[in-house]
Amino acid sequence: MNLIKIGRLFSCIIVCSFMIACADNKAPHIPTYLQDTLKNGSLGPKLAIIPTGTGVVGGEELIPFKNHSPQHKVISTQEFALGIAEVTFREYDAFCRSTFIDCPDSNGWGRGDQPVINVSWLDAIAYTEWLSEQTKQVYRLPSEAEWEYAARGGTSTNYWWGDEYIQGIDHCDRDLGGCPKGTELSEPGPAGRFKANPFGLFDVTSNVLEWVLDCYSPNHKGANHTMESRLDGDCGEKVFKGSSWLSAQPYVHVFIRGGLNSNDKGRDVGFRVLREIKRSKKPASQN
Numbered sequence: 410m411n412l413i414k415i416g417r418l419f420s421c422i423i424v425c426s427f428m429i430a431c432a433d434n435k436a437p438h439i440p441t442y443l444q445d446t447l448k449n450g451s452l453g454p455k456l457a458i459i460p461t462g463t464g465v466v467g468g469e470e471l472i473p474f475k476n477h478s479p480q481h482k483v484i485s486t487q488e489f490a491l492g493i494a495e496v497t498f499r500e501y502d503a504f505c506r507s508t509f510i511d512c513p514d515s516n517g518w519g520r521g522d523q524p525v526i527n528v529s530w531l532d533a534i535a536y537t538e539w540l541s542e543q544t545k546q547v548y549r550l551p552s553e554a555e556w557e558y559a560a561r562g563g564t565s566t567n568y569w570w571g572d573e574y575i576q577g578i579d580h581c582d583r584d585l586g587g588c589p590k591g592t593e594l595s596e597p598g599p600a601g602r603f604k605a606n607p608f609g610l611f612d613v614t615s616n617v618l619e620w621v622l623d624c625y626s627p628n629h630k631g632a633n634h635t636m637e638s639r640l641d642g643d644c645g646e647k648v649f650k651g652s653s654w655l656s657a658q659p660y661v662h663v664f665i666r667g668g669l670n671s672n673d674k675g676r677d678v679g680f681r682v683l684r685e686i687k688r689s690k691k692p693a694s695q696n
Contacts, residue, residue: 491551495679
């Protein structure tokens with residue numbers, strides 16, 4: 410009789426353990442997308458809807474970069490939409506033509522689907538204001554917390570796929586060899602040429618560095634758990650995030666950050682846009 414009871418107890422333990430394990434394995438996030446229509450009937454940048462949740466910002470200290478710590482938790486309580494890739498020359502050139510301003514130089518690497526470069530923080534802000542006027546939606550640059558939360562794709566690891574760098578997933582260092590065809594690290598490439606992260610975002614550690622809203626602070630001390638931009642640092646300098654086609658491993662991480670003057674431009678600096686989503690009305694999405 411005791412053996413029967415022990416057997417039943419053992420079976421119960423196995424079933425309960427299986428149920429707990431299943432509960433811990435959440436269903437993978439399936440990205441959804443939206444694109445707003447501009448006044449001339451064309452479409453704006455394609456955006457991925459970033460879900461709410463908990464993430465981290467910051468990481469280990471890397472020499473010569475010593476501005477990534479302390480790592481801290483952030484909590485996103487409101488969905489937002491973020492460009493699936495950096496703004497392209499095609500998208501930015503439409504803004505230039507519409508507002509009669511000079512288009513930035515491409516350094517001879519082509520325009521079209523290439524990420525726009527040689528744009529300052531002020532240029533990026535002007536583009537988001539134009540998009541807002543064109544679409545009657547609120548467009549802006551993401552905060553550093555929003556950018557890194559989305560770039561990590563719901564993970565807390567060094568990369569959205571894990572803690573170890575893997576050549577060719579979201580970046581390729583030509584000095585290491587084995588780059589997927591057409592992705593050698595010699596110049597920026599067409600937006601979205603690598604794999605998307607779980608939230609549907611491309612190029613979070615490749616192509617170009619990306620402007621965000623925050624004033625530059627030398628580290629993450631004093632940062633809180635919200636997704637708001639930090640405005641308590643040196644507001645003469647603005648934060649850029651990620652890694653670029655010029656970045657070599659081991660300096661390729663989603664938590665890489667730096668500061669540049671808001672008027673500075675570079676051949677490895679661009680941006681992606683954020684579109685706010687109102688709580689009262691969730692926009693229709695399309696795959």
